[in-house]
Amino acid sequence: MIFVPELVGIDGMKGGFALSFASLFIALITAIVGVFYLGFSKEVAKILRGEGVLAHWTYTSDYWLIYAKEEYKEEKSEKKELFLIVTGFALFFGTLFWILDEEAGFIVFLVMLSLIGIVAFAWQFSAWHNYKLNIGGVKEAYITRDAIYMNRKLYTWDMVLTSFDEVSQKDHDSLSLLVFRFTSATRTGPQTYKIRVPIPPGQEEAAKRIAEEINGSGRIAGFEPRTNGDVSHKTSLSHAFSNFMKTQIANCSFKKIVFKLKF
Structure with missing residues (x-):
């Protein structure tokens, strides 16, 4: 061309x-x-070979189903706040335009109602779609110091302009989770991601040790951990640029650092 x-x-x-x-x-x-x-x-190939893997967990169908249902509830709850914000703005401006101009404003009001409907559909459908993918997915997870490979999806915070926040252990009635949080600088500002990994029954102590190890080696991608306020370079300029390009590409896909790599 x-x-x-x-x-x-x-x-x-x-x-x-x-x-x-x-x-x-x-x-x-x-x-x-x-x-x-x-x-x-x-x-991903390195992870599958076991290089740097802290844990490789597999799950029974029943336990994975419990996790999928809990993840579905959490995702709907997290996206509900955004839906309510959009609804509030849409109703406010739709009503305001209707008051200022009864004829043209009514059309604007209908458009705003349509917007609310579209956002509501996207909210419900995206959560339902992810739930279906989880149900039919691969019931296993790999955890390393700077990445998670679960259900054929790679989540990583080992990129420039990305900082690891923490990993915590949370227990529900019939489910234990490791919750990973990391923040990435995007075009619209800092974006925090939360990845929940189910802990198989009997692996609670191992999960605790993993959390302590990862939290102890928490880093800003591209740099060594901070010590007394000093930050020393971890990588060469070329490697940092490479990580920067990875971040930009990742941020362009679905607003989420998720790479579906099937083998």
Whole structure:
């Protein structure tokens, strides 16, 4: 596509240059995404080989079903706040426009009601869709110091502009969880992610040791842990740039650092 305008005789000043530039841009983005996707694939391959793995847990169907249902409730609850905020703004501005201009404002009000309906559908459907994926997923999880590979999804905080917050252990009536929290700088500001990993029955003490080890080695990606206010570089400039590009690509996909890599 880069050389098509010249081959078919499209004048550069009549769109030829624009077409070539757009083609070049798409080619570069495709190449970058391909390179880093390959990098993530290699990272998953290392985990599957057992390199740096702190725990590899498998679950019974009954226990995984309990986890999937609990995850479904948690996801709906977390997204409910966003839905209520959108609903409040939509109703406020819809009503305001209706008061200011009865005829045109009524149309705006209907549009706002439609927006509420779309957001409500997205809220319910996304939670339900993830629940179905969990139900039919792979009932196992791998935990390393800087990543989780669970149900064929990779979650990682080993990237520049990403900081690990903490991992905590939470117990429900019939379910124990390790809850991982990390924050990444995105285009819209800091975004905190929470990943819940079920603890198999009998592995509570092992989970406690894992939490202590990971919390003890908490880091800002690309740097060594802070000591007395000093931060020493962990990686070379080229590695830091590589991690930065990984972060940007990750932030462009579904607003969540999740890479579905199937083997």
